[in-house]
Amino acid sequence: MKLRRHPEEKLEIQMTPMIDCVFLLLIFFMVSSTFYRQEADIGFALPGVADQSEAVEIPDEQIIEITADGGVFLNSLQYDSPEDANLPELLKTLIRFKQSADANKVPALLTIAPDNKVKHQRVVDVLNACAAAKIQNVTFTVGEEEM
Amino acid sequence: MKLRKQPEPECGIDMTPMIDCVFLLLIFFMCAATMSRVDLTPEVRLPIAPKAAVPEDLRGRGVVNILPVGTLSSSGEVTQQRPFMVYKELVDDAGLQKEIAALRSADPELRIYMRIDRNAEFALVGRAIKACAAAGVMDIIFGTFQSKPGSES
Numbered sequence: 001m002k003l004r005r006h007p008e009e010k011l012e013i014q015m016t017p018m019i020d021c022v023f024l025l026l027i028f029f030m031v032s033s034t035f036y037r038q039e040a041d042i043g044f045a046l047p048g049v050a051d052q053s054e055a056v057e058i059p060d061e062q063i064i065e066i067t068a069d070g071g072v073f074l075n076s077l078q079y080d081s082p083e084d085a086n087l088p089e090l091l092k093t094l095i096r097f098k099q100s101a102d103a104n105k106v107p108a109l110l111t112i113a114p115d116n117k118v119k120h121q122r123v124v125d126v127l128n129a130c131a132a133a134k135i136q137n138v139t140f141t142v143g144e145e146e147m
Numbered sequence: 148m149k150l151r152k153q154p155e156p157e158c159g160i161d162m163t164p165m166i167d168c169v170f171l172l173l174i175f176f177m178c179a180a181t182m183s184r185v186d187l188t189p190e191v192r193l194p195i196a197p198k199a200a201v202p203e204d205l206r207g208r209g210v211v212n213i214l215p216v217g218t219l220s221s222s223g224e225v226t227q228q229r230p231f232m233v234y235k236e237l238v239d240d241a242g243l244q245k246e247i248a249a250l251r252s253a254d255p256e257l258r259i260y261m262r263i264d265r266n267a268e269f270a271l272v273g274r275a276i277k278a279c280a281a282a283g284v285m286d287i288i289f290g291t292f293q294s295k296p297g298s299e300s
Contacts, residue, residue, distance in 0.1 A: 015162065022169050029176035039187075039262075040199035043288040046280050066269075085195075116270035120213075120263045123272070124194035124291055131198040142273035 042127045044138040061109040062097060063141075064090075064126055068117040072126060085121075087129045094133035113141040187262070188212040188232055190221060194265035196291035208288070209250040211243065213263040213271050230271050231278075240274050247282035258286040 065073040070082035072090055079090040094110075101108035110130060114123050130138050191212050212232035219225055220237060229237040233246045251257045259279050263272055279287055 033179040114269040121194040121265035128196040
């Protein structure tokens with residue numbers, strides 16, 4: 001029997017199904033992904049001893065109190081109006097405090113004592129002023145009640 | 148002069164650059180999709196702090212979300228006694244302490260990243276700080292936005 005030789009077939013890769021798959025995957029990931037706004041940090045450290053029952057007296061420590069209505073008191077003196085988010089007077093004082101602490105080569109310690117009813121945005125306003133004054137050693141006092 | 152008719156050029160669309168682009172987009176969206184696995188609860192509206200720093204090192208963070216009392220969470224529960232949200236589950240003070248202690252045993256260098264709603268009262272934050280102190284974590288970070296929505300630079 002005589003075998004007829006097949007003509008050589010042209011070799012070609014079929015791209016169409018792959019492109020279909022890639023498109024499907026692309027659409028799936030586009031639909032399923034959610035974008036988040038970039039978040040930023042304001043950090044602080046707790047005092048070394050956990051669960052401290054009473055505040056320890058440290059010299060050169062400044063205490064910022066925040067009242068329930070948003071008033072900010074540094075060492076019992078009120079700074080700025082309760083509605084002002086930028087706290088320019090407090091910021092000026094904090095920058096001076098930081099400069100004098102640096103000149104004396106002592107760490108600038110700040111303790112924030114917010115009222116339990118204060119909204120978190122107000123606490124962050126004060127922390128923002130601390131960050132602007134480049135004060136790193138910030139901590140909180142936490143009320144005794146409800147704990 | 149006799150003009151010779153040129154042979155018609157073969158009309159074909161070059162697919163290669165398009166496939167390149169599609170692959171790039173695919174890889175981008177695949178990367179973006181993995182980001183959403185991080186515990187960032189969208190109900191929490193973070194406070195604004197223009198001087199906050201955008202972190203470069205995001206390792207070793209445990210996330211705690213704090214919602215104001217009376218908020219409807221994504222699980223359909225209204226936050227009352229259990230205002231802290233860890234991995235989509237609402238927990239109370241003791242539960243939070245347990246969660247943080249478990250995270251800390253896995254990573255002794257753990258830092259707690261607190262995503263606190265701007266309208267939450269400080270009493271809640273104080274309770275979360277106490278839970279961190281009791282679990283032995285001293286390093287706490289507050290999450291903020293640098294600008295108001297719509298005014299991003």
